[in-house]
Amino acid sequence: MKLLSKKSSLLYTFTMSALVAGCTAQGGEIDNNTNRTALPVTQLITKDTTLHIDYVSDIQAVRHVEVRARINGYIDKVFVDEGQEVKAGQVLFKLNSKEREAELAKAKANLNNAVAEAMAAEVEVGRVRLLVEKDVISASELELAKARHKAAKARVEEARSAHSHAENLLAYTSIRAPFAGVVDRIPLKVGSIVSEGNLLTSLSDLQSMYAYFEVSEKEYLSYIRARQEGNNANNNAVQLILADGSIYPHEGKIETMEGVFAPNTGSIAFRATFPNPSKILKHHATGKVRLFNEVDSALLVPQKATFEIQDKNFVYIVGEDNKVQTRSFEPKARFSHFYIVASGLEPGEQVVYEGAQTLREGTLITPELIPMDSLLAATPR
Numbered sequence: 001m002k003l004l005s006k007k008s009s010l011l012y013t014f015t016m017s018a019l020v021a022g023c024t025a026q027g028g029e030i031d032n033n034t035n036r037t038a039l040p041v042t043q044l045i046t047k048d049t050t051l052h053i054d055y056v057s058d059i060q061a062v063r064h065v066e067v068r069a070r071i072n073g074y075i076d077k078v079f080v081d082e083g084q085e086v087k088a089g090q091v092l093f094k095l096n097s098k099e100r101e102a103e104l105a106k107a108k109a110n111l112n113n114a115v116a117e118a119m120a121a122e123v124e125v126g127r128v129r130l131l132v133e134k135d136v137i138s139a140s141e142l143e144l145a146k147a148r149h150k151a152a153k154a155r156v157e158e159a160r161s162a163h164s165h166a167e168n169l170l171a172y173t174s175i176r177a178p179f180a181g182v183v184d185r186i187p188l189k190v191g192s193i194v195s196e197g198n199l200l201t202s203l204s205d206l207q208s209m210y211a212y213f214e215v216s217e218k219e220y221l222s223y224i225r226a227r228q229e230g231n232n233a234n235n236n237a238v239q240l241i242l243a244d245g246s247i248y249p250h251e252g253k254i255e256t257m258e259g260v261f262a263p264n265t266g267s268i269a270f271r272a273t274f275p276n277p278s279k280i281l282k283h284h285a286t287g288k289v290r291l292f293n294e295v296d297s298a299l300l301v302p303q304k305a306t307f308e309i310q311d312k313n314f315v316y317i318v319g320e321d322n323k324v325q326t327r328s329f330e331p332k333a334r335f336s337h338f339y340i341v342a343s344g345l346e347p348g349e350q351v352v353y354e355g356a357q358t359l360r361e362g363t364l365i366t367p368e369l370i371p372m373d374s375l376l377a378a379t380p381r
Contacts, residue, residue: 038366040353041318042302044345045372049298051335052290054241055213059285062273063179063205067092069194070172071100082186086177086203093200097173100166107159107166114152114159121149181205182279202283209274209281211240211252213289214267220257226293238272239290248287250275299341301329302375305351306339315345316352316359324352324363338376 073095080092128145131137184202188194215223227236236255240248252274261268272289274281305315313331316324329344345351352359353370 036322036364036366037355037358038368039355039359040370041350041365041367042305042353042370042372042375043350044299044301044341044347046297046299046347047376049295049300049335049340051293051295051333051340052239053219053293054288054290055215057211057213057240057272057287057289059240059281059283059287060210060212061181061204061206061283062208062210063181064202064283065178066202067175067177067200069095069175069196069198069200071095071169072193072195073097073099073173074193075188075190076173078186078190080183080186080201082183082201084183086181086183088177088180090177091174092177092183093175095173095175095194097170100170100173104163104166104170107163111156111159111163114156118149118152118156121145121152125149175200177203179203179205184283204283206276206279206281206283209276211238211272211274211287211289212269213272214262214265214269215291217261217266217268220268222293223291237292239292240272240274241288241290243286248274248280250277252289295333295340298332298335299345299347300335300338300372300376301341301345301351302353302372303334303337303339305353305356307356313339316356318350318352318365318367322365322367324359324361324365326361 075093076096077094078092079094080086080090086092125142125145128137128142132139132142181203184204186201188198188200194200236253238252238254240250240252242248252272254270254272256271258269270289301315306313308314312328314326314328317327318324327344329339330342331339332342333340350367350369352365353375359365
């Protein structure tokens with residue numbers, strides 16, 4: 001019995017050795033599917049895409065002025081409150097006017113006196129002219145009367161100017177809104193003494209707002225070329241991202257830009273205008289202006305499928321034999337969680353979507369296809 005068992009063992013070993021040798025002689029490999037790694041892959045496609053770039057912006061009212069006192073005095077009344085909406089011409093403050101009223105009355109009296117003197121001088125000219133015509137007095141007396149009349153008329157103009165100035169000073173005691181807007185902080189209250197030029201408040205017209213933002217020279221040139229070539233039908237349209245990350249509901253438009261690049265940063269300022277019917281935006285608010293750029297037939301690759309080696313971007317390409325190979329590519333731009341490919345990849349190629357860190361060149365995998373459209377649909381915008 002022991003002899004038979006030994007013979008049987010020798011026969012089994014010989015048979016297995018022969019099988020292995022036969023496979024090796026035919027140049028084949030042992031296909032052990034259990035050693036393959038199942039990994040998700042996706043197929044590269046081209047798609048019309050809209051890129052966006054956000055720029056930090058400074059939001060300003062289209063009209064924002066400081067309301068200052070034009071004369072000395074003290075505040076008699078304050079007719080508005082901070083944050084109140086006012087109409088054009090509405091009285092905001094009233095300075096004490098008694099002194100100005102007295103000055104106006106004096107100027108009016110001086111004007112009336114000057115007018116009376118001028119009338120008397122005119123009558124005197126007429127009387128002297130009759131006497132000269134009758135040769136009662138010499139012609140020089142008429143010239144002298146005319147000179148006195150001329151001087152009297154000059155005093156009338158001087159008095160009229162003083163009267164007008166006094167009227168203006170009295171009018172300056174009522175500080176009015178130069179346009180419709182919203183009142184800012186009021187630092188001085190009733191009874192405060194003010195001097196000429198003291199700040200009383202600020203007024204902002206919030207019907208529409210300016211958003212100033214700076215772009216690089218490269219981005220400026222790209223914008224200008226796109227506008228000149230007409231690639232984007234709505235090239236001037238922009239969005240505003242508010243400080244809390246929400247999108248402002250009204251679309252804005254780029255209206256103008258500065259004429260000079262900043263020497264220190266190499267950037268240039270753009271100005272976009274946004275309507276502000278609900279007065280959400282305030283003067284000197286912050287936010288981000290979002291510019292859009294349409295790209296036709298953009299070749300997309302998920303960022304999740306890429307990895308970097310020495311500042312170069314790579315992916316694993318899945319070959320027809322399901323072996324992976326590294327491939328470098330040049331990104332053109334970043335779009336959400338995707339790269340737009342400039343060169344190095346072609347539409348229709350399959351790339352490993354996840355698990356690239358576990359792979360090496362030539363690794364055999366079991367691909368599990370994930371359509372690119374489903375990845376795009378699941379990407380937050």
